Amino acid sequence: MNTNHIQIQDEILEQIDQHESFCVVGHIRPDGDCIGSQIGLALALKSQGKKVVCWNQDDVPSKLEFLVPNNLMQKPEPGQTFDCVIATDCASADRLGETGNCIGDRKIMINIDHHTGNTRYGDLNWVNSKKPSTGELIYDLCTHANWEISPAIATCLFTATSTDTGSFMYPTTKPETYRTAAELVEQGANLSKVCEEVYQSYPLCRVRLMRLLFNNFKLTHENQVAYFWLKKEHFTRSGASHADSEGLIDHLRDMDPVIIACVFEEIEPELIRISLRSKNKRLLVNKIASQFGGGGHHAAAGARIQGKPATIQRKVIKACREAVDALSKPKNGK
Amino acid sequence: MNTNHIQIQDEILEQIDQHESFCVVGHIRPDGDCIGSQIGLALALKSQGKKVVCWNQDDVPSKLEFLVPNNLMQKPEPGQTFDCVIATDCASADRLGETGNCIGDRKIMINIDHHTGNTRYGDLNWVNSKKPSTGELIYDLCTHANWEISPAIATCLFTATSTDTGSFMYPTTKPETYRTAAELVEQGANLSKVCEEVYQSYPLCRVRLMRLLFNNFKLTHENQVAYFWLKKEHFTRSGASHADSEGLIDHLRDMDPVIIACVFEEIEPELIRISLRSKNKRLLVNKIASQFGGGGHHAAAGARIQGKPATIQRKVIKACREAVDALSKPKNGK
Known part of the structure; x- marks a missing residue:
């Protein structure tokens, strides 16, 4: 099982290495795990010199806007093509919503998700339903790749991990989830901002x-x-x-x-x-x-x-x- | 700083070693950190063969009752004496409330707390306001003492740590807090029970x-x-x-x-x-x-x-x- 997860990560990293332009997409009505994983991965790809945009059918919820740098979330132009499309936290092609129409033209589609019922709609599918959040998968990918995790990336992945576990409350939370949180905080995740924006700012x-x-x-x-x-x-x-x-x-x-x-x-x-x-x-x-x-x-x-x-x-x-x-x-x- | 914290723990463990009967007390209107620390410590002392009761002025909130084994919470009889009284999570003698009257007769009073304004009312005072919960101090004490942490103790200390950090949400949460949580879950903290009883069972x-x-x-x-x-x-x-x-x-x-x-x-x-x-x-x-x-x-x-x-x-x-x-x-x- 573990070997499989390492193998698929190696394959994903190989594909990332070979390509230049990326579109990272998420599901309709995006939540904290979707946006956090998506933006966290996009920032990591950018730090590796890749050309990256992100897109979702529905708007980023206002409480998560602080995670999204200017101009990163951009609806692809008609006819715009990408080497590689990566879907994060999205269980089926259906749940990509209208995004699906914008990303038809690509060399490869990678699907990274933690939902049990994931339909494996990608050319490469990394589905680990034992993880309580997709954010943890992206964190594992970044550390496996030896990519530097900037404070901005750490904040995104912390938000993803935190929101999908009900702030580390749900019994799905694993010891390694808490350890991931510890490491993300050490790498500069802005706990204060996440707490205020995500949990304590209901309009x-x-x-x-x-x-x-x-x-x-x-x-x-x-x-x-x-x-x-x-x-x-x-x-x-x-x-x-x-x-x-x-x-x-x-x-x-x-x-x-x-x-x-x-x-x-x-x-x-x-x-x-x-x-x-x-x-x-x-x-x-x-x-x-x-x-x-x-x-x-x-x-x-x-x-x-x-x-x-x-x-x-x-x-x-x-x-x-x-x-x-x-x-x-x-x-x-x- | 760290040396001081180790020194004071050594002194506390020496006192525990020398005495037989204990009363562990907490503050008025006890919360999760108070009850979790208090019962966690009491169970640890019992596992070391000590005679232990716990007492607070106010009742255990119903959502925390699952932490308290039968007969552990007992109002001391008039005239009952203890070798050692330990107060957990209580910032001042005042906040012990009526408990203060029951525990006047003791050889030594130990005060373990994380509140900034702690008045150091014990004979031995271990106050560490850098820790987001007293639960974490009790965990540190147990591991420093090399005491086995049973699932019941782990559940108590997890509850303490979790509740005083808003379920690991507040910016006071430290990387080591998440690591403590990871270890407590590995030692059998019943996350499912804590989640349901403490956070998802509002009457x-x-x-x-x-x-x-x-x-x-x-x-x-x-x-x-x-x-x-x-x-x-x-x-x-x-x-x-x-x-x-x-x-x-x-x-x-x-x-x-x-x-x-x-x-x-x-x-x-x-x-x-x-x-x-x-x-x-x-x-x-x-x-x-x-x-x-x-x-x-x-x-x-x-x-x-x-x-x-x-x-x-x-x-x-x-x-x-x-x-x-x-x-x-x-x-x-x-």
């Missing part, structure tokens, strides 16, 4: 969204399932954008005795995005999400579902209840 | 308190000062206890552009507890707290103030505004 429009959540969430199934509808009017009333709603679901998950949290978000009148969180190791929300054409991690997953909101709510909550009930059923053993 | 009464906070907090001084009154009726209406309100202030602090957050809590009609948080390195809330007879850390401090609520609010908010204004004043240079 007041987000605070209004929180108020709406606390006033309107619902509990069902003996308070084991919590859910909330993020409606278009909530965004209008609060002045918040979709990016501001990231992580809102954690407040539902963190209630006792909630086991599954679900946020329904009205994307279009009959297109609903669901986000799911589980806090029971045996309750895998990516299984629920996959019933609706989505996916994700065991503890955090999502899907986009077409249909009438009331029907979708009924079906999703039913699936959640069944998943909770299955926990107390005796195992199918002999 | 519904606390959720109701959150709702009250989001519906009633105030912003002033161009939204740079946020405050909230925790009134007796809030506790009645929500069914929450004082322990449930711990950390509520973080939601005020984490708003942008808030610099200082303040929670006023009605203890008695004319006795108000204030809690203060700062997110600017140059704005030291322990200085504000000390104007009102309190103290604490740079970023987190508090005080108990007697007087009319309206008067106290006016004075405290004035002090907060002045502290914010002082940030933009040119330095007192030549």
Whole structure:
């Protein structure tokens, strides 16, 4: 297993060595691990003298903007070509969104990710689902390559590692994750900036969204399932954008005795995005999400579902209840 | 400096070696660092064959109860004596509260703490304010002593380290803090349990308190000062206890552009507890707290103030505004 990971890193480094121009892309609705990995890798490539741009379909969330140097995030011109495209933290070609259209013309596509369900859409695929963040993979790649990790790179990779582990809180966090964090701080990761920008700077429009959540969430199934509808009017009333709603679901998950949290978000009148969180190791929300054409991690997953909101709510909550009930059923053993 | 820390640890270990019966005490309104350090140390002492009880004036918060084995937390009987009393995470004899009365009769008192303003009230004082948690000091003591760290001890010390650094988020977190976390996880710290119990199990009464906070907090001084009154009726209406309100202030602090957050809590009609948080390195809330007879850390401090609520609010908010204004004043240079 380890040998494989070293071999694939060697192959990736060989490809990087052979090429000049790079586009580093991430997933739709980019989060801290996506942006941190993407910008961290882009800066590392630039420090090796490469020509690099980054691109995502959706904007960088404002709390992560401090990670992105001017002019690094640039939508490729029509007809612009790259030697090499690298996707970070993106489980499937689908989740590249419109980015996919901009990067069709390239010699090689490299896919670096930690999602279990990664569809291996690259020419070279380095997928390690044992790592709690893609940021840690990029860190491993940089150290394996013996590239210098500047304070800016360290800050990006620290942000990636920190956000995808809930600030080193989730049980997915490994001893080596903490050691990676230690090394990134030693290499100049700006902890103070990350803490303030990423975790302690919720804009007041987000605070209004929180108020709406606390006033309107619902509990069902003996308070084991919590859910909330993020409606278009909530965004209008609060002045918040979709990016501001990231992580809102954690407040539902963190209630006792909630086991599954679900946020329904009205994307279009009959297109609903669901986000799911589980806090029971045996309750895998990516299984629920996959019933609706989505996916994700065991503890955090999502899907986009077409249909009438009331029907979708009924079906999703039913699936959640069944998943909770299955926990107390005796195992199918002999 | 380091030599001093080793010397004092040697002295502490010598005292532990020479004595048989121990009482480990913590501060009023114990938090994760207090309970984690206290129980972690008590378990370590027990594993060395010592007779140990623990005691605090106030109850263990429910989210930390999983750390405390049956019968370890016991109010000393009247007249009960101890060879050695060890206070963990307690900045002053005052903050021991009523515990102080139970432990008067002892041969030696040892004070292990990381608060800057520690009053060195022990016979032996090990105060290291460079450490973000007392938990890390206890970990250092255990490893210095070559004591085995059981999974239960590791879970206690991990909880201590994690809670006092905001889950390794605050800029006070040091590279060695992450390394300590890595080692504690390797020694069996139950990350899954800590995550669920400490961070993801807010009782519904606390959720109701959150709702009250989001519906009633105030912003002033161009939204740079946020405050909230925790009134007796809030506790009645929500069914929450004082322990449930711990950390509520973080939601005020984490708003942008808030610099200082303040929670006023009605203890008695004319006795108000204030809690203060700062997110600017140059704005030291322990200085504000000390104007009102309190103290604490740079970023987190508090005080108990007697007087009319309206008067106290006016004075405290004035002090907060002045502290914010002082940030933009040119330095007192030549």
